[in-house]
Amino acid sequence: xxxxxxxxxxxxxxxxxxxxxxxxxxxxxxxxxxxxxxxxxxxxxxxxxxxxxxxxxxxxxxxxxxxxxxxxxxxxxxxxxxxxxxxxxxxxxxxxxxxxxxxxxxxxxxxxxxxxxxxxxxxxxxxxxxxxxxxxxxxxxxxxxxxxxxxxxxxxxxxxxxxxxxxxxxxxxxxxxxxxxxxxxxxxxxxxxxxxxxxxxxxxxxxxxxxxxxxxxxxxxxxxxxxxxxxxxxxxxxxxxxxxxxxxxxxxxxxxxxxxxxxxxxxxxxxxxxxxxxxxxxxxxxxxxxxxxxxxxxxxxxxxxxxxxxxxxxxxxxxxxxxxxxxxxxxxx
Amino acid sequence: xxxxxxxxxxxxxxxxxxxxxxxxxxxxxxxxxxxxxxxxxxxxxxxxxxxxxxxxxxxxxxxxxxxxxxxxxxxxxxxxxxxxxxxxxxxxxxxxxxxxxxxxxxxxxxxxxxxxxxxxxxxxxxxxxxxxxxxxxxxxxxxxxxxxxxxxxxxxxxxxxxxxxxxxxxxxxxxxxxxxxxxxxxxxxxxxxxxxxxxxxxxxxxxxxxxxxxxxxxxxxxxxxxxxxxxxxxxxxxxxxxxxxxxxxxxxxxxxxxxxxxxxxxxxxxxxxxxxxxxxxxxxxxxxxxxxxxxxxxxxxxxxxxxxxxxxxxxxxxxxxxxxxxxxxxxxxxxxxxxxxxxxxxxxxxxxxxxxxxxxxxxxxxxxxxxxxxxxxxxxxxxxxxxxxxxxxxxxxxxxxxxxxxxxxxxxxxxxxxxxxxxxxxxxxxxxxxxxxxxxxxxxxxxxxxxxxxxxx
Numbered sequence: 001x002x003x004x005x006x007x008x009x010x011x012x013x014x015x016x017x018x019x020x021x022x023x024x025x026x027x028x029x030x031x032x033x034x035x036x037x038x039x040x041x042x043x044x045x046x047x048x049x050x051x052x053x054x055x056x057x058x059x060x061x062x063x064x065x066x067x068x069x070x071x072x073x074x075x076x077x078x079x080x081x082x083x084x085x086x087x088x089x090x091x092x093x094x095x096x097x098x099x100x101x102x103x104x105x106x107x108x109x110x111x112x113x114x115x116x117x118x119x120x121x122x123x124x125x126x127x128x129x130x131x132x133x134x135x136x137x138x139x140x141x142x143x144x145x146x147x148x149x150x151x152x153x154x155x156x157x158x159x160x161x162x163x164x165x166x167x168x169x170x171x172x173x174x175x176x177x178x179x180x181x182x183x184x185x186x187x188x189x190x191x192x193x194x195x196x197x198x199x200x201x202x203x204x205x206x207x208x209x210x211x212x213x214x215x216x217x218x219x220x221x222x223x224x225x226x227x228x229x230x231x232x233x234x235x236x237x238x239x240x241x242x243x244x245x246x247x248x249x250x251x252x253x254x255x256x257x258x259x260x261x262x263x264x265x266x267x268x269x270x271x272x273x274x275x276x277x278x279x280x281x282x283x284x285x286x287x288x289x290x291x292x293x294x295x296x297x298x299x300x301x302x303x304x305x306x307x308x309x310x311x312x313x314x315x316x317x318x319x320x321x322x323x324x325x326x327x328x329x330x331x332x333x
Numbered sequence: 334x335x336x337x338x339x340x341x342x343x344x345x346x347x348x349x350x351x352x353x354x355x356x357x358x359x360x361x362x363x364x365x366x367x368x369x370x371x372x373x374x375x376x377x378x379x380x381x382x383x384x385x386x387x388x389x390x391x392x393x394x395x396x397x398x399x400x401x402x403x404x405x406x407x408x409x410x411x412x413x414x415x416x417x418x419x420x421x422x423x424x425x426x427x428x429x430x431x432x433x434x435x436x437x438x439x440x441x442x443x444x445x446x447x448x449x450x451x452x453x454x455x456x457x458x459x460x461x462x463x464x465x466x467x468x469x470x471x472x473x474x475x476x477x478x479x480x481x482x483x484x485x486x487x488x489x490x491x492x493x494x495x496x497x498x499x500x501x502x503x504x505x506x507x508x509x510x511x512x513x514x515x516x517x518x519x520x521x522x523x524x525x526x527x528x529x530x531x532x533x534x535x536x537x538x539x540x541x542x543x544x545x546x547x548x549x550x551x552x553x554x555x556x557x558x559x560x561x562x563x564x565x566x567x568x569x570x571x572x573x574x575x576x577x578x579x580x581x582x583x584x585x586x587x588x589x590x591x592x593x594x595x596x597x598x599x600x601x602x603x604x605x606x607x608x609x610x611x612x613x614x615x616x617x618x619x620x621x622x623x624x625x626x627x628x629x630x631x632x633x634x635x636x637x638x639x640x641x642x643x644x645x646x647x648x649x650x651x652x653x654x655x656x657x658x659x660x661x662x663x664x665x666x667x668x669x670x671x672x673x674x675x676x677x678x679x680x681x682x683x684x685x686x687x688x689x690x691x692x693x694x695x696x697x698x699x700x701x702x703x704x705x706x707x708x709x710x711x712x713x714x715x716x717x718x719x720x721x722x723x724x725x726x727x728x729x730x731x732x733x734x735x736x737x738x739x740x741x742x743x744x745x746x747x748x749x750x751x752x753x754x755x756x757x758x759x760x761x762x763x764x765x766x767x768x769x770x771x772x773x774x775x776x777x778x779x780x781x782x783x784x785x786x787x788x789x790x
Contacts, residue, residue, distance in 0.1 A: 015609050023621055030628045161764040163712050165719055166756040169738050177747050264616040268719055272739050282617070283720050286624045294624060298617040305614045 137212025377772020580649025
């Protein structure tokens with residue numbers, strides 16, 4: 001267990017370093033930097049801006065400053081020539097630097113503002129996905145071969161095939177303009193959360209439904225279920241106490257990819273419903289050439305996906321001791 | 334052969350009759366068997382036909398008499414399906430000729446004038462023009478020619494406007510109207526096309542002339558025909574899917590086969606690399622990469638590489654990981670079999686063993702995985718285009734159509750057709766691909782379980 005976590009952490013460090021290094025040098029390789037190409041600025045102003053973002057430093061020094069942990073500028077440690085007012089800095093200390101576009105904000109400020117929104121949306125979507133998916137999967141498994149099973153499977157197949165923004169469009173058309181149940185877009189009240197999270201979770205619900213059905217069917221045909229039935233237990237006890245434990249295991253192993261998928265899916269859904277989450281900021285930063293913000297969010301999501309995946313793996317070995325904990329395998333997207 | 338038989342004393346006579354007997358039976362190859370099984374799977378076969386239809390339509394799109402997918406008409410609001418009385422903008426690249434004349438007394442005079450001008454233009458350019466309807470007392474006549482590079486007033490040495498002006502002066506000496514050519518403006522109906530598509534467009538002009546379909550599926554907020562945009566959009570979506578999938582195929586199969594075949598420490602190292610790459614949330618990295626690549630656009634174009642090609646490659650390069658894993662797993666189980674040993678003993682090189690002996694044997698798994706990669710790639714393209722990071726206007730892809738539809742539902746008035754038709758097109762194609770993938774998996778390898786291939790979806 002400890003060994004597993006340590007090994008994960010090691011590989012995580014390697015991965016993160018690779019991401020940070022590659023994206024840093026890619027970012028700096030862009031000629032003229034992010035401030036060129038608009039209006040031509042006065043040379044003094046340009047120099048000031050470059051000094052503010054340390055663009056006038058040699059590349060290796062910029063890289064060290066970005067990665068950290070020692071702050072190299074005038075406020076850094078005394079032995080580096082600073083006044084020691086801010087000794088630490090850089091990605092290693094969780095400091096993602098100033099935003100290139102929102103001049104008065106650091107990347108950390110922006111993430112702190114927007115991440116709770118994205119997390120609320122994402123967790124609700126995951127909840128929908130699990131509730132709807134497991135529920136319909138169970139129903140389909142119980143009524144195997146029936147009309148309900150067939151129609152649920154059809155819906156699931158369609159749900160897997162459709163991208164979430166298409167589902168979002170159809171949902172808005174039906175539930176907002178057709179039935180008038182929800183507000184169209186925006187953020188603030190709980191009602192604003194329903195449609196986006198539903199659209200975000202729908203493809204995963206469809207997939208979970210399919211997994212649950214297959215898993216349950218496999219379990220239901222096993223001997224211990226027959227024994228439980230033969231004992232005279234009521235059907236719902238057999239199903240909910242005995243069968244579901246084994247039947248739901250495939251769903252659990254799918255949660256890792258599902259979480260990663262929901263995190264990326266929220267990019268589109270946030271844009272679609274005009275929700276001010278991290279995804280919206282990320283997309284805007286990519287369009288605005290706000291490289292530090294773009295990099296910061298990439299790093300943040302790498303960390304999120306990696307740690308959530310590790311959690312899922314741990315949970316999986318808890319529930320199914322037959323599966324050994326191993327190596328660095330984590331599924332991104 | 335004969336000497337071997339003698340040396341090993343294989344005789345031959347006792348095998349003659351079973352051999353002759355076995356020749357009577359035609360062996361069934363794996364592919365034949367798979368094809369038979371696929372055909373008996375009705376849903377999968379229907380999907381195959383449907384996909385054939387989609388691909389076929391996309392291939393001959395320039396030949397179909399559809400309106401232009403990019404010519405704007407900003408005056409009108411979106412028209413519902415078949416409700417357009419206003420007429421779509423022209424389908425071809427065209428050159429619009431604007432003539433002015435002194436007002437005629439009788440409408441019949443204008444008609445004859447238009448007729449004689451048409452004849453004049455036809456004689457000068459070699460192409461029969463079309464007269465656009467205009468009010469009779471406007472003092473202007475508009476004629477439209479299909480675009481040809483040699484007629485382009487901006488490009489050619491003796492362009493159409495100069496030669497027309499000369500012809501007008503000549504004919505005006507005897508004529509009674511004072512006609513002047515005001516402008517000749519070329520307006521492209523399409524983004525730059527390759528020579529094959531240009532040839533198809535010319536063929537279309539031969540067959541249909543200026544005739545084009547009504548807007549069967551309605552028009553969008555900029556007055557463009559939706560059906561035409563869906564068809565042209567399918568081209569780019571399918572192109573991206575194909576190119577990116579090929580890219581992933583090439584890299585993934587080579588990498589996986591090499592890793593599996595070499596084994597040992599190299600295999601370990603190569604797979605560790607895949608593991609590291611796997612744990613990166615790629616969509617973010619790709620978006621970041623694309624932002625950077627956009628900065629280098631000019632340089633790439635100077636090298637003759639279009640931005641969209643880079644886009645294909647970037648997408649392709651992230652989808653090879655699973656392919657590499659799947660192929661490696663298969664190769665690992667194959668590489669200790671006798672036929673590989675035999676090949677090695679006969680002195681075959683590593684490359685030869687890889688591509689002649691191993692790869693054909695993993696082909697069925699690769700094909701199954703491919704049919705699952707294609708919808709994933711199409712989704713990803715739509716995803717990026719939706720975010721404004723993929724295909725750029727005036728080109729159109731299904732992702733951009735989805736973006737249009739997202740913008741179309743928020744105003745007070747909803748234009749349902751802008752949401753429903755692109756969703757139906759994309760949904761049915763992706764659904765068919767998924768069903769076909771499942772069917773192929775069942776047909777090619779009945780033992781194979783879906784979960785391991787679908788893990789990445």
